[in-house]
Amino acid sequence: MVTARLEVVSTMGDDEQALVRSARAGDEDAFAALVRRYMGGLHRVVARMLGDDEEAWDVVQMALVRAWQKLDRYDSRWRFSTWLYRIGTNLAIDVARARASRERAHEAGGLRVVASQETPAQRLEASEVERVLRRLALGLSPQQRAAFILREVEGLDTAEVARVMGCSAATVRNHIFHARKALRSELLRRYPELAPGRQEADHAV
Amino acid sequence: MQCERFLENIPLYLEDRLDGAERAEWRRHFGSCAACRDTAMAHDPSLLFLRAEAPPPAEREVERHLAAALSRARAERIERRVRSGRVRRWAAAAVIVLGCGLAGLTFLGGGVDPGEVSSGTPAIARTERPAVEVEMDGGVTVYQFAEMDDATTTVAFVVNPEMRL
Numbered sequence: 001m002v003t004a005r006l007e008v009v010s011t012m013g014d015d016e017q018a019l020v021r022s023a024r025a026g027d028e029d030a031f032a033a034l035v036r037r038y039m040g041g042l043h044r045v046v047a048r049m050l051g052d053d054e055e056a057w058d059v060v061q062m063a064l065v066r067a068w069q070k071l072d073r074y075d076s077r078w079r080f081s082t083w084l085y086r087i088g089t090n091l092a093i094d095v096a097r098a099r100a101s102r103e104r105a106h107e108a109g110g111l112r113v114v115a116s117q118e119t120p121a122q123r124l125e126a127s128e129v130e131r132v133l134r135r136l137a138l139g140l141s142p143q144q145r146a147a148f149i150l151r152e153v154e155g156l157d158t159a160e161v162a163r164v165m166g167c168s169a170a171t172v173r174n175h176i177f178h179a180r181k182a183l184r185s186e187l188l189r190r191y192p193e194l195a196p197g198r199q200e201a202d203h204a205v
Numbered sequence: 206m207q208c209e210r211f212l213e214n215i216p217l218y219l220e221d222r223l224d225g226a227e228r229a230e231w232r233r234h235f236g237s238c239a240a241c242r243d244t245a246m247a248h249d250p251s252l253l254f255l256r257a258e259a260p261p262p263a264e265r266e267v268e269r270h271l272a273a274a275l276s277r278a279r280a281e282r283i284e285r286r287v288r289s290g291r292v293r294r295w296a297a298a299a300v301i302v303l304g305c306g307l308a309g310l311t312f313l314g315g316g317v318d319p320g321e322v323s324s325g326t327p328a329i330a331r332t333e334r335p336a337v338e339v340e341m342d343g344g345v346t347v348y349q350f351a352e353m354d355d356a357t358t359t360v361a362f363v364v365n366p367e368m369r370l
Contacts (some may be wrong), residue, residue, distance in 0.1 A: 065281060182251050
């Protein structure tokens with residue numbers, strides 16, 4: 001669950017370097033083999049940023065097209081995955097900005113909580129947490145969304161997130177600070193039952 | 206990681222002051238110890254989202270989108286080639302117009318000495334007749350207004366086959 005789930009942190013092996021070389025020479029199969037391993041993770045990040053699976057696939061496709069076209073500009077000192085995530089994240093930020101004026105997604109349906117002795121937050125299934133995340137993340141700015149999802153949810157470290165987003169580590173921390181603040185507030189307002197101890201603490205005051 | 210250590214490190218995690226290994230260990234413990242997780246989330250409810258989990262996409266879906274992306278890349282490559290072909294045709298047309306103008310001024314009574322066209326333009330050695338004359342497809346005639354051993358050579362394209370220099 002919270003384990004290092006991102007392929008993006010894997011080191012770039014000889015196999016990957018060879019694929020990059022072949023892809024640069026125009027070998028489509030090599031390019032496919034290269035990107036296939038990161039598509040699932042990239043789609044997950046983009047879907048969390050946009051809150052829409054289908055739109056996320058479209059962004060992933062655009063990212064792959066751009067990666068193929070700009071492969072000669074890829075700096076092999078970087079992990080290929082970092083570069084690909086950078087392209088995908090930037091595209092997702094653009095899409096999120098473009099639709100910023102649209103109405104935010106309506107909250108739909110209740111949350112499915114399994115009866116047990118556990119607290120509501122413990123009982124909440126990971127997939128439901130995912131749904132809440134996607135819903136509340138839409139209230140963040142695109143940059144805050146990207147930084148929070150990459151570091152807190154996907155588990156990248158701050159330096160890696162900075163490389164993906166093309167900004168400084170301090171900027172990433174700043175985005176995450178504001179994202180946390182906004183999410184905390186929205187979570188307590190809309191899902192107070194999911195904040196263990198906090199209600200009791202609030203009541204005690 | 207022991208629970209005690211985990212609890213001590215909650216503020217450090219939130220402030221991003223744990224090193225890579227400690228951070229990974231803290232996140233692992235968060236995932237495995239429900240009691241510690243609740244305590245951490247009482248500090249900051251947004252930690253709930255460390256539990257978010259999206260199912261991996263089906264392999265078939267990945268392949269479908271990969272094929273679609275490669276197809277889009279091919280289509281865009283073709284489109285770019287077509288577009289650059291159009292640009293080349295426009296550039297050729299511009300050269301033709303320029304060449305006609307220059308030829309007209311120089312040989313049909315315009316009275317401009319090619320060597321005086323512009324101070325930044327290299328002087329063109331005038332010859333009695335164009336040194337080379339080539340008929341090309343579509344009525345394009347190519348003239349060379351300089352000797353073969355002259356490095357500063359100019360070429361004019363004349364589209365109208367009736368027009369002779």
